Amino acid sequence: MPGAAADGDAVSYRWGVAMRALLAVAGGYAISALCTASLALAFPKDRAQAVLGATMLSFTVYCVVAIWAFSAGTLARAWLVAGVLAAVPAIHLLFAWSLP
Amino acid sequence: MNGMGFRQSNAWLHTWSGLLLGWLMYAIFVTGTISFFRDEISFWMQPEQHVSMADEGTPERVLSAMQKMAPDASVWSVSLPGPRDAAVRVQWFDQGEKPSKFGGHRVALDAGTAQVLPQRESRGADFLYRFHFELYGMPRIAARWIVGIATMMMLIAIVSGVITHKKIFADFFTFRPRKGQRSWMDAHNALAVLSLPFHFMITYSGLLLLMFMLMPWGVQSAYNGDMRAYFNERGARVTATAPASHDQPFAAPLAEIGPIMAQARARWPHGVDHITVTSPGTSQAVIELRERGADSLLDRGRSERLQFDGVSGVLLESVPPPALSPVTATYNVFSSLHLLRFAGPWLRWLFFLAGFAGSAMVATGLILWVVKRLPQRRKQGSHIGHHLVERLNVATIAGLLLAVAAYFWANRLLPVEMAARADWEIRIFFIAWASCLIHACLRPHRQAWIEQLAMVSILYFLLPVYSFIYFDTHLLNSLAAGQWLVAGVDLSLWAVALFSAAGVWFLRTRQAASKRSSGAATTVKGRSYAGL
Numbered sequence: 001m002p003g004a005a006a007d008g009d010a011v012s013y014r015w016g017v018a019m020r021a022l023l024a025v026a027g028g029y030a031i032s033a034l035c036t037a038s039l040a041l042a043f044p045k046d047r048a049q050a051v052l053g054a055t056m057l058s059f060t061v062y063c064v065v066a067i068w069a070f071s072a073g074t075l076a077r078a079w080l081v082a083g084v085l086a087a088v089p090a091i092h093l094l095f096a097w098s099l100p
Numbered sequence: 101m102n103g104m105g106f107r108q109s110n111a112w113l114h115t116w117s118g119l120l121l122g123w124l125m126y127a128i129f130v131t132g133t134i135s136f137f138r139d140e141i142s143f144w145m146q147p148e149q150h151v152s153m154a155d156e157g158t159p160e161r162v163l164s165a166m167q168k169m170a171p172d173a174s175v176w177s178v179s180l181p182g183p184r185d186a187a188v189r190v191q192w193f194d195q196g197e198k199p200s201k202f203g204g205h206r207v208a209l210d211a212g213t214a215q216v217l218p219q220r221e222s223r224g225a226d227f228l229y230r231f232h233f234e235l236y237g238m239p240r241i242a243a244r245w246i247v248g249i250a251t252m253m254m255l256i257a258i259v260s261g262v263i264t265h266k267k268i269f270a271d272f273f274t275f276r277p278r279k280g281q282r283s284w285m286d287a288h289n290a291l292a293v294l295s296l297p298f299h300f301m302i303t304y305s306g307l308l309l310l311m312f313m314l315m316p317w318g319v320q321s322a323y324n325g326d327m328r329a330y331f332n333e334r335g336a337r338v339t340a341t342a343p344a345s346h347d348q349p350f351a352a353p354l355a356e357i358g359p360i361m362a363q364a365r366a367r368w369p370h371g372v373d374h375i376t377v378t379s380p381g382t383s384q385a386v387i388e389l390r391e392r393g394a395d396s397l398l399d400r401g402r403s404e405r406l407q408f409d410g411v412s413g414v415l416l417e418s419v420p421p422p423a424l425s426p427v428t429a430t431y432n433v434f435s436s437l438h439l440l441r442f443a444g445p446w447l448r449w450l451f452f453l454a455g456f457a458g459s460a461m462v463a464t465g466l467i468l469w470v471v472k473r474l475p476q477r478r479k480q481g482s483h484i485g486h487h488l489v490e491r492l493n494v495a496t497i498a499g500l501l502l503a504v505a506a507y508f509w510a511n512r513l514l515p516v517e518m519a520a521r522a523d524w525e526i527r528i529f530f531i532a533w534a535s536c537l538i539h540a541c542l543r544p545h546r547q548a549w550i551e552q553l554a555m556v557s558i559l560y561f562l563l564p565v566y567s568f569i570y571f572d573t574h575l576l577n578s579l580a581a582g583q584w585l586v587a588g589v590d591l592s593l594w595a596v597a598l599f600s601a602a603g604v605w606f607l608r609t610r611q612a613a614s615k616r617s618s619g620a621a622t623t624v625k626g627r628s629y630a631g632l
Contacts, residue, residue, distance in 0.1 A: 093321065
């Protein structure tokens with residue numbers, strides 16, 4: 001919280017806020033973009049509908065990641081969980097692109 | 101956040117995401133709310149066209165006027181008068197010209213006489229409508245990104261705001277007046293919860309309307325970024341095509357429009373909105389009628405069309421719209437709720453009030469930020485950031501209302517024959533807004549509030565009064581004639597005037613009350629904040 005007593009606390013507080021903001025803004029966008037790209041490929045039979053649904057859902061994903069970035073107990077946990085969230089669609093995409 | 105609970109960290113997120121883009125969101129909310137009455141306001145801004153009164157014979161009269169005005173045109177496009185616009189708007193294209201929304205020749209016609217009506221060069225409410233998602237004077241795509249980012253932050257502020265208030269429904273019934281910060285908090289909560297479904301819907305659907313720009317990665321992965329292929333496959337773009345004929349066209353008179361209109365009116369409860377005639381005056385003429393205000397949310401308010409042979413007047417086969425999938429239907433519901441194409445007057449007013457509540461929610465949230473920091477400032481002195489937020493609050497919240505009033509006044513006062521008149525209307529909007537910012541920086545905080553709100557009140561009050569002097573469709577006449585289209589705008593202007601006057605009264609009485617009770621205790625660096 002603001003009003004930290006020692007200077008060291010204030011610096012680490014600001015560092016924490018900056019890193020969480022980075023995770024929320026850039027990480028949030030990256031994760032929602034990955035999820036959208038991955039979901040769009042998940043239903044090849046109805047490609048157009050999958051794209052539409054995935055794109056619509058992307059903003060929910062973004063919102064959840066942004067709130068998570070600021071509410072996770074520690075900075076490390078916030079980034080770790082976000083990393084796992086990004087890895088799932090990323091792996092799917094890697095497979096989808098490498099297979100013919 | 102480290103050392104914070106889930107609710108606390110959401111409160112923190114809500115405060116700072118709200119503050120960072122609050123002013124922009126307020127501007128988007130206010131101009132967007134005004135846009136619910138875009139057609140009505142645009143018509144109000146053309147006072148010379150208020151004489152237009154539609155009747156049964158309007159379509160026939162207009163088509164024969166078109167025959168005289170544009171006998172050699174490739175296409176006539178006629179927007180018939182309706183409850184939101186009383187004039188006939190016609191457009192025609194020369195042979196070989198590609199029909200487009202803003203091209204061709206365009207004039208307004210009197211629905212009663214089919215005479216050409218004078219047209220003030222003005223962007224009308226379209227300027228405010230465009231501003232709410234494209235701002236002004238910057239590249240369109242950049243502006244849409246800024247608005248899109250602000251909308252995303254709004255969504256985060258809404259969701260984190262809901263999480264912050266665990267007693268959300270109790271909060272709705274809580275209002276503790278005259279308690280300073282508590283009262284602002286209660287007002288903010290009540291306004292937010294009151295129209296929460298609306299806020300969520302309008303924010304999310306706003307994102308959906310920009311989504312292929314903000315989030316192109318689905319199309320990128322599934323279609324290699326080929327937007328056109330994607331839209332074709334989704335069947336989102338259905339274009340009606342006239343039956344192609346390879347015979348050489350010859351001159352032929354146009355079919356009687358009366359019986360065609362009668363057929364369409366029998367089928368459509370709200371009547372006909374639009375008549376398009378392709379190749380008029382030839383053997384290949386086709387008359388297409390478009391339904392006014394379809395009721396279904398599922399098809400994006402897309403109205404039904406009927407095509408008739410332009411010479412014989414016989415109904416042609418029409419292509420049925422493709423079946424909808426649940427995903428497309430969901431998308432359509434969201435986007436038509438935002439665009440409000442389907443709504444009748446009552447629903448339109450409900451949305452307008454919800455948008456007004458949304459604007460007020462953002463405004464009270466911004467004020468709350470200042471009020472909440474007052475006790476701390478009394479003890480520790482003010483930070484430059486506090487002053488900045490105060491100034492921007494006045495200049496945005498009161499200043500934007502004033503700028504819109506200035507825009508309307510410019511529409512009334514600038515000479516009709518002036519060169520670049522429409523640009524000047526917009527320039528005056530921004531000059532007024534910038535003046536509000538300068539004024540807010542020069543005057544003490546509460547004085548700035550009182551003076552700007554008083555000015556807002558006076559400007560809005562006098563707009564309908566000006567009509568009494570210069571136009572025939574002033575309130576007495578328009579109300580007597582039941583011309584609600586014009587009267588509604590005039591009365592709404594008075595409502596805004598009344599609302600701002602109430603704000604002035606509130607600030608002044610609170611100031612007087614606080615001076616009586618405790619003079620020195622509420623003064624910080626010579627400024628009194630008791631009423632805020």
